[in-house]
Amino acid sequence: MRVGVPKETKAREHRVGLVPASVRELVQRGHAVWVQASAGAGIGASDADYEAAGARIVAEAEGLWREAELVVKVKEPQPAERAWLSSGQLLFCYLHLAPDVPQTDDLLRSGASAIAYETVTQPQGGLPLLAPMSEVAGRLSVQAGAHCLLAHQGGRGVLLGGVPGVAPASVVVLGGGMVGTHAVAMALGLGARVTVLDRSVDALRRLWMQFGPALQTVYATQEAVEQACMQADLVIGSVLIPGAAAPKLITRDLVRRMRPGAVIVDVAIDQGGCSETSQPTTHDAPTYVEEGVVHYAVTNMPGAVPHTSTHALNHATLPYVLRLADQGLAALREDAHFRAGLNVHAGQVTHAAVARAQGRVHTEALDALA
The missing domain is CATH 3.40.50.720 (NAD(P)-binding Rossmann-like Domain)
Structure with a gap:
């Protein structure tokens, strides 16, 4: 051929x-x-x-x-x-x-x-050809989010890991799949306070067993999503329904209630994004501000590495x-x-x-x- x-x-x-x-x-x-x-x-x-x-x-x-x-x-x-x-x-x-x-x-x-x-797909479950880029994107999402939190990038001016006497940033990860798992690992590694939300109790149990009590695991009701996002410095959207459009977990009204200068990194943007305020961006112009919140929604994040x-x-x-x-x-x-x-x-x-x-x-x- x-x-x-x-x-x-x-x-x-x-x-x-x-x-x-x-x-x-x-x-x-x-x-x-x-x-x-x-x-x-x-x-x-x-x-x-x-x-x-x-x-x-x-x-x-x-x-x-x-x-x-x-x-x-x-x-x-x-x-x-x-x-x-x-x-x-x-x-x-x-x-x-x-x-x-x-x-x-x-x-x-x-x-x-x-x-x-x-x-x-594969017999044991999962998406074998999406997995490697999900691993990369999950790790990059935290790097990108940390950069966007800098004051001169429009962010809150918060250091992800904090310093002695000053609390670290609050990172919320929506979705505990491959992207979410690697985002959690990176965020915890940098010293952030991390909360992951998912509707699969099995996924939350797996993450708790992997990362221990340093990670807060929360069942993803709409109320829980709202409360977590309003308290977050950085929200990473990593929800996935294979082949389908991503569910809009973050409404425009919720974005308005988030902290000014908070950051949303919408890794789900390839499938339409999980925030109503997300629009595809490029590495040339990766961010924009909507409702006072910095949005990073690059559709080919792994292309940066x-x-x-x-x-x-x-x-x-x-x-x-x-x-x-x-x-x-x-x-x-x-x-x-x-x-x-x-x-x-x-x-x-x-x-x-x-x-x-x-x-x-x-x-x-x-x-x-x-």
């Missing part, structure tokens, strides 16, 4: 779909890999490194997109890229379609098969890329967990949560593939 690896075009996105070592694995199995020139520059991988691994370097993006049978990248294709997709192509990347109607429209028109990293992120992502995605290259759509037909990643196929929405979020007709993935 001919595998294409384009250069990412989203603002300040320095990751790349495949590292040279992954390319080498594909080439050794008889596949042709085309890599766009300078695609790996953000992780320090030169065109020569890719050529040494057996890749062909392609100067122009359009030719790569139009000729590749399987396109492997990181972030969702941008509008110009979506125009180059065609029927029969396979696209494998993060899509986050639920809040993104224009992207869904374009993918449906293309006739391509779009497989989303974030909805692939591309070395770490790209290698962590490749460790998770490579086995799936190899299966797609070896077997094509047959890899999805025989594996229900891999098939859960199929969001759009041949003009049909094949993920139920995406269909519900956008009010579209849903076709079961196995039926569509048949």
Whole structure:
């Protein structure tokens, strides 16, 4: 199969779909890999490194997109890229379609098969291709929040860990999944007072067992969310319903009642955000102030640490890329967990949560593939 690896075009996105070592694995199995020139520059991988691994370097993006049978990248294709997709192509990347109607429209028109990293499942539970970036984003959320709390960034001027005689910042984490767990670890490590809220008692029990009494665990009723957010210096939104739009746990009225200069880091922004006041931002302009609260809602947070992120992502995605290259759509037909990643196929929405979020007709993935 001919595998294409384009250069990412989203603002300040320095990751790349495949590292040279992954390319080498594909080439050794008889596949042709085309890599766009300078695609790996953000992780320090030169065109020569890719050529040494057996890749062909392609100067122009359009030719790569139009000729590749399987396109492997990181972030969702941008509008110009979506125009180059065609029927029969396979696209494998993060899509986050639920809040993104224009992207869904374009993918449906293309006739391509779009497989989303974030909805692939595994037998033991969890989302194996979302997990590594959730780990990165969870840790980054605390770093970003600490920076936003600085007075010259519009924040309350609070040091996350405090100093002797002065209380540390109050950090509230909404959601105790992968993002939330890593956010808790970072915030506690920096000395903050941390509260995590979740509607799963099992998740709260796991977190309490992992972090002990230093972490306050609270069942996430609406009242509990309101009380915690009003007392917080930093709120990290890390709720996730796989494939679906994020629930709006933080209302505009609640934001008005938060402390002036408090910070919301909405990691759920890829799925629409968990605050009514959240709007997508970029690494070029990561924050804005709404209702007196600083909002950080960058849609590709892990792109800020591309070395770490790209290698962590490749460790998770490579086995799936190899299966797609070896077997094509047959890899999805025989594996229900891999098939859960199929969001759009041949003009049909094949993920139920995406269909519900956008009010579209849903076709079961196995039926569509048949």
